Amino acid sequence: MRLVIARCSVDYVGRLTAHLPLATRLVLVKADGSVSVHADDRAYKPLNWMSPPCSLAEGTDEAGAILWTVTNKAGERLLISIAEVLHDSSHELGVDPGLVKDGVEAHLQELLAEQPHVLGDDGWRLVRREYATAIGPVDLLCRDSAGAAVAVEIKRRGEIDGVEQLTRYLELLNRDPLLAPVTGVFAAQEIKPQARVLAEDRGIRCVVVDYDALRGVDDAEARLF
Amino acid sequence: MRLVIARCSVDYVGRLTAHLPLATRLVLVKADGSVSVHADDRAYKPLNWMSPPCSLAEGTDEAGAILWTVTNKAGERLLISIAEVLHDSSHELGVDPGLVKDGVEAHLQELLAEQPHVLGDDGWRLVRREYATAIGPVDLLCRDSAGAAVAVEIKRRGEIDGVEQLTRYLELLNRDPLLAPVTGVFAAQEIKPQARVLAEDRGIRCVVVDYDALRGVDDAEARLF
DNA sequence: TTGTTGATTTCGGCA
């Protein structure tokens, strides 16, 4: 990653045409070849940029000033005319490790594992998270107040595939005499109408969970310790 | 603007929960108080960020390591745990004079308004841009060589909604005895196959316009004066 | 590869 602070003017010709008058800005050249131009405001959006794949050529214009030309395959061009370089440094960062975001789904699972009563009543108990089956792990396996087994599939957005997935788990789990009869709960922040119809048609109960409320309860409990 | 290259791990708790394992990254602190964390790829979007208004506190965690805590009014928190600082520099940038940009759709409309023959033949005349109807303005209303009214919908990318929109306008315009019969032209830099099929099925003619060529003609004409 | 959809969307216009 190369960081350049420079007085520069910038022109972009591509999907639109844009011009930045001469001013001091940060020019960020990343290892993937992308270039972005930042002002000292707007947290996240560059004033101008070129997404990879693209190539950067350093040269001079007719007047002898430094001119960076960034082009991509589509013929879009970002021209950075540099009047004065105030800082220029390069840094080896390496590849950023794997997954960036802890998705909501994992966190939802965690929260529901701590508060299974949200799925039924205060008598509900968690048996296991990621309960293993031959066709993959069930998100949660619980016991309801009556002691009956319940398989829970958790999604951020509940769509038809999630119902299908839970259906397959239920079919398998119900072959186990120690568990059967196993009922199903389909829990999501949002459940699509088609998914709900399919689920209910198969006797699977749908629960729309309130992520913020779950987290709130979680935080409140955490504060007790 | 402060540029810090550091080995760090990052946690964000706010609208969602996210975690970035220890790695070398760029931490960008802007004059508006915003903080963003960049990896060595993706021109546009940081891995994590906090938009202004927010406040940055530098401290140490229990283990004595450097811990930056960025918070905003909504209670969202960005925690940056710094294991090693590889670079740290600050720069005065001043206020950016701002971006001058030409939107494509508006510009396309302007160019086609100047060159309606592109949509038909040299006999075409523009009646009005943004021709008002009860359900919104039609981009262009023209008269063809035979004097018949033509409603023109302009998009950068022609998709189905654009065809639906034009269809609604045509239905309305055709109720006006001073205009009827009104035909339709769907003009875009790029027209999706599904949109084309729908349009042609409804008797709407599709015109793919060459933005650069239009602009070229425009520039050439401008040069005459 | 193409299309669809969500996003810590951001950003602007307009009522």
Place this chain on the structure above:
DNA sequence: TGCCGAAGTCAACAA
């Protein structure tokens, strides 16, 4: 101030 729609949307995922 809030809704609605576009964005050089970007980016992830499904078909």
